[in-house]
Amino acid sequence: MSSPTLPPGLAIQKADERIMTLNVGPQHPGSGHMRIVVQIDGDQIVACDPDPGYVHRGEEKMAEYRNYTLNVPHLERPVIHDSCNILYPYVLASEELLGLEIPERAKYIRVIASELNRCIYIQYWLAIYGIFLGHSTMFMWPAGDRELLIDLMEKMTGARVTHSYFIPGGIRNDLPANFEDVCLRQVNYFEKRIKEYADVFYENPILISRTANTGVLTRENAIRLGTTGSVLRASGIDYDVRKKEPYDVYDELDFETPVLKDGDSYARSRIPWLDMMESCRIIRDALQKMPKSGSVRVKLKPNPKGELGSVYKRIESGRGALGCYIVSDKKPEPYRVKLSVPSFRNLIAMPHLLIGEKLGNMPSIYWSLNYWPVEADR
Amino acid sequence: MGTATGIIKALNSGIKHIALKRFTLRYPEEKLKFVGDGYQFDPSTGVGIAGLKGRHMLFHDHCTGCQLCSIACEGVAEAIGMVKVPEEWKQNKKSIMPQIDYGKCVFCGLCVDACPFYALYMTNDYELSSFSKEGLIYTPAQLAVKPSLDQDVEIQISSRGATHG
Numbered sequence: 001m002s003s004p005t006l007p008p009g010l011a012i013q014k015a016d017e018r019i020m021t022l023n024v025g026p027q028h029p030g031s032g033h034m035r036i037v038v039q040i041d042g043d044q045i046v047a048c049d050p051d052p053g054y055v056h057r058g059e060e061k062m063a064e065y066r067n068y069t070l071n072v073p074h075l076e077r078p079v080i081h082d083s084c085n086i087l088y089p090y091v092l093a094s095e096e097l098l099g100l101e102i103p104e105r106a107k108y109i110r111v112i113a114s115e116l117n118r119c120i121y122i123q124y125w126l127a128i129y130g131i132f133l134g135h136s137t138m139f140m141w142p143a144g145d146r147e148l149l150i151d152l153m154e155k156m157t158g159a160r161v162t163h164s165y166f167i168p169g170g171i172r173n174d175l176p177a178n179f180e181d182v183c184l185r186q187v188n189y190f191e192k193r194i195k196e197y198a199d200v201f202y203e204n205p206i207l208i209s210r211t212a213n214t215g216v217l218t219r220e221n222a223i224r225l226g227t228t229g230s231v232l233r234a235s236g237i238d239y240d241v242r243k244k245e246p247y248d249v250y251d252e253l254d255f256e257t258p259v260l261k262d263g264d265s266y267a268r269s270r271i272p273w274l275d276m277m278e279s280c281r282i283i284r285d286a287l288q289k290m291p292k293s294g295s296v297r298v299k300l301k302p303n304p305k306g307e308l309g310s311v312y313k314r315i316e317s318g319r320g321a322l323g324c325y326i327v328s329d330k331k332p333e334p335y336r337v338k339l340s341v342p343s344f345r346n347l348i349a350m351p352h353l354l355i356g357e358k359l360g361n362m363p364s365i366y367w368s369l370n371y372w373p374v375e376a377d378r
Numbered sequence: 379m380g381t382a383t384g385i386i387k388a389l390n391s392g393i394k395h396i397a398l399k400r401f402t403l404r405y406p407e408e409k410l411k412f413v414g415d416g417y418q419f420d421p422s423t424g425v426g427i428a429g430l431k432g433r434h435m436l437f438h439d440h441c442t443g444c445q446l447c448s449i450a451c452e453g454v455a456e457a458i459g460m461v462k463v464p465e466e467w468k469q470n471k472k473s474i475m476p477q478i479d480y481g482k483c484v485f486c487g488l489c490v491d492a493c494p495f496y497a498l499y500m501t502n503d504y505e506l507s508s509f510s511k512e513g514l515i516y517t518p519a520q521l522a523v524k525p526s527l528d529q530d531v532e533i534q535i536s537s538r539g540a541t542h543g
Binding site: 065066067069070072073074137144147148151154155156157158159162164172173174175176179185186189196199200201203204205206208295296297298299300 | 380381384385387388390391392401402403410412413414416417423424425426427428429430431450453454455484485486487488491500533535540
């Protein structure tokens with residue numbers, strides 16, 4: 001039985017003779033604080049209850065006290081590695097409320113920044129996936145190659161991680177001189193590097209034997225549970241917001257969205273890697289089609305007031321469809337900002353995937369869901 | 379593909395990397411070079427000029443003490459406070475100028491965007507560590523000093539891989 005000094009649920013306790021309740025977390029089971037309560041029979045998981053909410057920061061409430069521009073720095077904090085993408089729906093929605101028309105060049109630069117940021121996020125995710133499986137090379141390589149793109153973002157935005165780059169009205173600053181050449185060179189080299197991951201990681205028989213056929217999410221269940229992003233596409237459903245509801249200039253760019261049929265942990269880990277190659281393609285295409293000069297930002301009045309009404313916008317982030325709903329009541333501050341985050345949607349699938357699996361497979365299944373605790377709690 | 383072939387391919391990929399150059403940046407000895415003098419903002423066009431968002435620099439001869447930077451920071455980090463300066467400036471009747479607490483600053487640069495008089499911009503200086511909390515508070519006099527930097531390393535890409543050199 002549990003010790004009387006600990007609150008119920010925090011102690012290791014025996015439910016009966018065979019089944020034991022075990023807490024994984026809340027101190028960093030992966031990245032960010034969340035707890036997974038698993039019931040194990042020997043080495044096999046019989047029940048699982050994910051328990052998010054340890055890093056709730058009240059971002060949505062904070063957004064009700066700041067004007068549309070000043071909301072930018074704090075709204076990117078839930079996912080600092082993907083900070084351009086988490087701002088994207090907020091910026092699109094507030095532009096519609098404020099009635100702004102964005103210059104063409106700013107739209108292309110936003111797409112480039114968003115795709116670079118997606119790669120940065122996926123590399124970080126992949127590094128942790130590697131170390132979860134005990135593959136230390138796959139921790140070092142993505143973490144190192146990520147530096148190439150962070151360097152580009154630093155040239156572009158002036159910050160390595162929290163960029164505060166997108167703003168209602170366009171982007172904060174124009175690209176530096178000869179950025180196109182540097183970007184093309186580093187992205188080409190980056191693409192060459194990520195192709196090398198195939199030999200050492202994705203086609204490695206040891207990895208395949210550990211991740212294939214674990215945590216299988218069928219096509220029907222993926223739809224029923226409402227998963228998004230890489231989890232949905234790994235289960236054989238071709239759904240990507242960039243294709244289905246193109247925002248900014250995605251309808252003018254040439255790219256594909258990778259889809260796999262297996263729905264296991266291996267397929268879910270492979271989709272983001274294929275996504276990165278498509279991102280490199282989008283960046284090259286956007287650099288070519290981008291207007292070479294022109295305005296990048298619409299000048300705003302001080303404290304602009306939004307029109308009466310509400311707007312919902314969605315984008316495809318590194319984890320899946322990310323939505324933002326803003327209600328405005330003709331004040332400089334939004335009346336309500338709601339972030340609909342992909343991490344929380346994908347977490348719903350976890351209890352279904354873990355049942356019947358070995359406890360040792362839990363890290364690979366947990367992280368293959370592309371779950372980011374801080375974003376889910378926001 | 380057989381298990382043995384797969385493992386040999388993985389090992390071979392690792393062996394190929396012995397010949398590649400080291401990508402690591404040896405930080406305190408080498409410092410990465412950044413674009414331009416730092417982040418600046420042009421209020422007439424409403425667009426920023428690319429550069430690193432590091433420590434601020436304050437031009438005393440432009441600052442009018444209008445507090446717009448401080449108002450912008452209230453919604454972000456509350457890092458900027460207005461303090462009295464001993465000197466007297468013609469354009470600054472109240473003799474107040476921003477003082478920045480880098481324990482709170484998030485380096486978003488919205489204060490630079492808010493300044494209509496080109497008085498504030500951000501430099502490439504990012505080494506701000508201090509042994510005390512008071513050491514992180516930069517007075518207007520400290521902010522007026524242009525940082526001396528020796529950042530000269532850039533990412534180089536050759537056939538033997540990428541390096542910092």
